[in-house]
Amino acid sequence: MSTKTVGQSKVIMSSVMLPEHANPAGHVHGGEIIKLMDTAAAVVARRHARTNVVTARVDELEFHHPIFIGNVVTCHGQLTFVGKSSMEISITVTMEDLSKEEPAKTALTAFFTFVALDENGRPHPVPTLEITSEEEACLFEQGKQRYLAYKQKKARPAACQVTLEQQ
Numbered sequence: 001m002s003t004k005t006v007g008q009s010k011v012i013m014s015s016v017m018l019p020e021h022a023n024p025a026g027h028v029h030g031g032e033i034i035k036l037m038d039t040a041a042a043v044v045a046r047r048h049a050r051t052n053v054v055t056a057r058v059d060e061l062e063f064h065h066p067i068f069i070g071n072v073v074t075c076h077g078q079l080t081f082v083g084k085s086s087m088e089i090s091i092t093v094t095m096e097d098l099s100k101e102e103p104a105k106t107a108l109t110a111f112f113t114f115v116a117l118d119e120n121g122r123p124h125p126v127p128t129l130e131i132t133s134e135e136e137a138c139l140f141e142q143g144k145q146r147y148l149a150y151k152q153k154k155a156r157p158a159a160c161q162v163t164l165e166q167q
C-alpha cells in the first residue's frame with residue numbers, strides 16, 4: 001500500500017455568494033455552504049484515493065460567523081486521518097467582505113469522513129497518510145479518536161440505537 005502526504009491532496013476553493021444562495025432572512029443558506037464544503041472534501045478524498053468516494057459522516061459542524069450575499073467564501077480542506085478505506089478531511093470556510101480592508105473571518109468548520117469505493121461500490125483501501133509535522137500528528141490523533149468512537153458506536157447492541165416505528 002502506498003503512502004501520501006497531507007500536502008498532496010490539500011485544496012482551496014473560492015466562490016462568490018449570489019442572491020440564489022440566500023435564505024428567506026437574506027443570509028446565505030447554511031445548506032449552500034455545506035454543499036461547497038462537501039465538494040471541497042470530495043476533491044481532497046479523491047486526490048488521495050484516486051477512486052470514487054462518498055460522504056459517510058460529518059462531525060463537529062459549527063457555524064461561527066454569518067455569510068452575506070456578495071461575500072467571497074473559501075473552503076480550505078486537508079486530510080486529518082486515514083483508516084483502511086475511510087478518510088477524514090478538515091474543512092475550514094472563511095468569508096471575506098470585498099468592500100472592507102480586513103482579513104477574512106472563519107465562518108464554518110467541520111470534519112467530513114469519506115469512504116473510497118471500488119468499481120462494485122464496496123469500500124476500497126486507500127494510501128496511508130505520511131505525517132510531516134507536529135500539527136498534522138495532533139490532528140491525526142484527534143481524527144483517530146473520532147474514528148474509534150464511530151467504531152464503538154457501531155458495535156453497540158441494537159437496543160441502544162434509535163429505531164423508527166413501523167407504519
Ligand SMILES: CCCCCCCCCCCCCCCC(=O)SCCNC(=O)CCNC(=O)[C@H](O)C(C)(C)COP(=O)(O)OP(=O)(O)OC[C@H]1O[C@@H](n2cnc3c(N)ncnc32)[C@H](O)[C@@H]1OP(=O)(O)O
Nearest residue numbers: 039042043046054055056057083084085086113115123150
Ligand atoms: C463523476 C465524478 C467525478 C468527480 C470528481 C471530482 C470530485 C468532486 C466533485 C464531487 C463533489 C460531490 C461529492 C459529494 C459526495 C456525495 O454526496 S456521496 C452521496 C452521499 N453519501 C452516500 O450516499 C453514502 C451512503 N453510505 C454508504 O454507501 C455506505 O454506508 C458506505 C459509506 C459506503 C460504507 O459502507 P459499509 O458497508 O458501512 O462499510 P464498512 O465496511 O462498514 O466501513 C467501511 C469504512 O467506512 C467507515 N464508515 C462507514 N460508515 C461510516 C460512518 N457513518 N461514519 C464514519 N465512518 C464510516 C468505516 O469506519 C470503515 O472505515 P475503515 O476502517 O475502512 O477506514
